[in-house]
Amino acid sequence: MSVVARNLVWGVRRRTIVQDVSLSVAEGEVLGLIGPNGSGKSSLLRLLAGLRRPALGRVEIGGRDIARVPRRMLAQQVAFVQQNAATDTNVCVRDVVRLGRTPHRSALSGWSAADEAAVSAALARVDMSGHQAQPWQTLSGGERQRVHIARALAQTPRVLFLDEPTNHLDIHHQIEILRLMRDLDLTSIVALHDLNLAAMFCDRIVVLQAGAVVACGTPEEVLTPALLRAVFRVETEVTPSGRPGQPHIRFTAT
Numbered sequence: 561m562s563v564v565a566r567n568l569v570w571g572v573r574r575r576t577i578v579q580d581v582s583l584s585v586a587e588g589e590v591l592g593l594i595g596p597n598g599s600g601k602s603s604l605l606r607l608l609a610g611l612r613r614p615a616l617g618r619v620e621i622g623g624r625d626i627a628r629v630p631r632r633m634l635a636q637q638v639a640f641v642q643q644n645a646a647t648d649t650n651v652c653v654r655d656v657v658r659l660g661r662t663p664h665r666s667a668l669s670g671w672s673a674a675d676e677a678a679v680s681a682a683l684a685r686v687d688m689s690g691h692q693a694q695p696w697q698t699l700s701g702g703e704r705q706r707v708h709i710a711r712a713l714a715q716t717p718r719v720l721f722l723d724e725p726t727n728h729l730d731i732h733h734q735i736e737i738l739r740l741m742r743d744l745d746l747t748s749i750v751a752l753h754d755l756n757l758a759a760m761f762c763d764r765i766v767v768l769q770a771g772a773v774v775a776c777g778t779p780e781e782v783l784t785p786a787l788l789r790a791v792f793r794v795e796t797e798v799t800p801s802g803r804p805g806q807p808h809i810r811f812t813a814t
């Protein structure tokens with residue numbers, strides 16, 4: 561499903577946090593959101609996923625204005641992996657992933673074999689099947705992150721929003737999770753801090769600064785030394801990585 565944002569504005573009290581953001585993501589595309597701390601990535605993701613209402617503007621998913629889509633229907637189509645999401649209850653890993661099936665169940669339908677199969681498949685995709693009986697509280701930070709991603713996958717969404725999904729993950733699992741995201745047949749919008757991972761796994765990148773879009777394009781178009789200096793205040797050398805369209809960024813003098 562495509563995602564289109566038209567002139568989104570959102571703020572708190574007198575402060576505007578998301579400033580007139582328009583973007584569009586094609587079906588099956590992976591869009592990266594990058595920008596300094598506090599530039600509005602999480603806020604924008606929440607607006608796009610329908611977790612917050614914009615003050616102005618609108619979001620269309622699959623061509624429909626999400627403000628007019630019933631919450632339950634939206635939850636069947638859209639999954640959100642939050643930054644540092646917590647699960648407080650004393651449950652096992654498999655039960656956490658089962659929560660992903662909630663939007664697909666009605667008061668009348670029981671737990672089905674298809675629900676159970678979606679949970680098993682999601683656990684396997686994040687390499688956590690071996691931990692399914694383990695109490696959630698005893699997982700490491702990286703394992704928790706992978707379980708939250710499994711819960712989103714168990715939801716079998718058409719659009720996946722991920723807020724810094726590689727937080728807490730070792731480099732092997734960072735690459736595994738982003739490769740999985742890229743290879744899923746889904747539209748994905750992902751906030752990332754690691755610019756080289758964004759270059760490797762995103763079809764296009766949007767750069768946010770102070771809540772506004774300052775660049776949008778392929779990694780090659782966007783990740784230039786001039787832009788990185790202006791937005792992140794770092795000096796870089798950007799060279800071809802050997803993979804077409806994926807530049808490699810090396811940070812130079814500090």
Ligand SMILES: Nc1ncnc2c1ncn2[C@@H]1O[C@H](COP(=O)(O)OP(=O)(O)OP(=O)(O)O)[C@@H](O)[C@H]1O
Nearest residue numbers: 572577595596597598599600601602603604643751
């Ligand atoms: N509910 C809120 N009330 C007040 N300020 C908020 C609220 N939500 C976000 N902000 C502020 O808006 C700005 C953008 O926050 P946001 O979390 O969207 O940025 P971010 O780009 O995701 O940051 P980071 O890279 O640090 O995670 C920050 O200055 C934050 O303090």
